[in-house]
Amino acid sequence: EVHLVESGGGLVKPGGSLRLSCAASEFTFSSYMMNWVRQAPGKGLEWISSISSSGTHIFYADSVRGRFTISRDNAKNSLLLQMNNLRAEDTAVYYCAREGEPVWGWCMDHWGQGTLVTVSS
Amino acid sequence: SYELTQPPSVSVSPGQTARITCSADALSKQFVYWYQQKPGQAPVLVMYKDSERPSGIPGRFSGSSSGTTATLTISGVQAEDEAAYYCQSGGSSGSYVFGTGTKVTVV
Numbered sequence: 001e002v003h004l005v006e007s008g009g010g011l012v013k014p015g016g017s018l019r020l021s022c023a024a025s026e027f028t029f030s031s032y033m034m035n036w037v038r039q040a041p042g043k044g045l046e047w048i049s050s051i052s053s054s055g056t057h058i059f060y061a062d063s064v065r066g067r068f069t070i071s072r073d074n075a076k077n078s079l080l081l082q083m084n085n086l087r088a089e090d091t092a093v094y095y096c097a098r099e100g101e102p103v104w105g106w107c108m109d110h111w112g113q114g115t116l117v118t119v120s121s
Numbered sequence: 122s123y124e125l126t127q128p129p130s131v132s133v134s135p136g137q138t139a140r141i142t143c144s145a146d147a148l149s150k151q152f153v154y155w156y157q158q159k160p161g162q163a164p165v166l167v168m169y170k171d172s173e174r175p176s177g178i179p180g181r182f183s184g185s186s187s188g189t190t191a192t193l194t195i196s197g198v199q200a201e202d203e204a205a206y207y208c209q210s211g212g213s214s215g216s217y218v219f220g221t222g223t224k225v226t227v228v
Binding site: 035044045059095104107108109112 | 152154156158162163164165166169170173175205207209210211212214215216217218219220221222
């Protein structure tokens with residue numbers, strides 16, 4: 001069974017930085033595009049970034065472009081999100097999610113349990 | 122990018138049918154996907170490419186799309202179906218767009 005486990009969340013001051021990790025197992029990590037999606041408290045889902053299987057193609061939402069950096073280490077089956085210049089509005093649960101099987105189209109078929117990031121002074 | 126509009130809430134009695142809509146002009150050219158999210162849990166994909174169910178999703182879940190509106194239908198609603206449901210489609214430049222979310226309450 002596909003397993004995704006996020007870590008690295010916590011409390012950080014505005015303007016600070018945090019690095020999230022997602023450990024993947026039970027599937028061929030290097031074959032799948034991976035994504036970060038966040039959910040502010042009591043709010044809906046917001047896609048924030050994707051990275052292709054090889055890491056060649058990277059996409060960001062406007063809300064995080066220039067502040068967040070997605071990367072992956074296929075040798076370690078790990079997805080990363082470096083978050084800089086954090087703002088109060090970045091407070092959310094951050095999920096890593098796997099791209100669905102190619103025949104399924106543009107979706108995410110497995111999600112981690114999320115890690116909470118709180119930006120507050 | 123565009124917005125996917127969903128009703129904030131839907132109430133349904135056990136055994137009845139719940140229909141959740143998702144609307145946007147762009148949907149006439151895009152597939153729609155649906156996720157179920159229970160409180161404190163991660164989202165779960167319940168429908169892909171408008172009307173296809175992943176394995177393990179009960180047959181009471183079905184999907185359809187016509188023009189600019191997609192619909193997730195839950196027939197014979199059970200108490201365990203109480204959750205938030207989000208539609209999703211593809212945006213521009215490799216992005217994803219999620220709907221505003223619908224809270225299904227089984228009363």
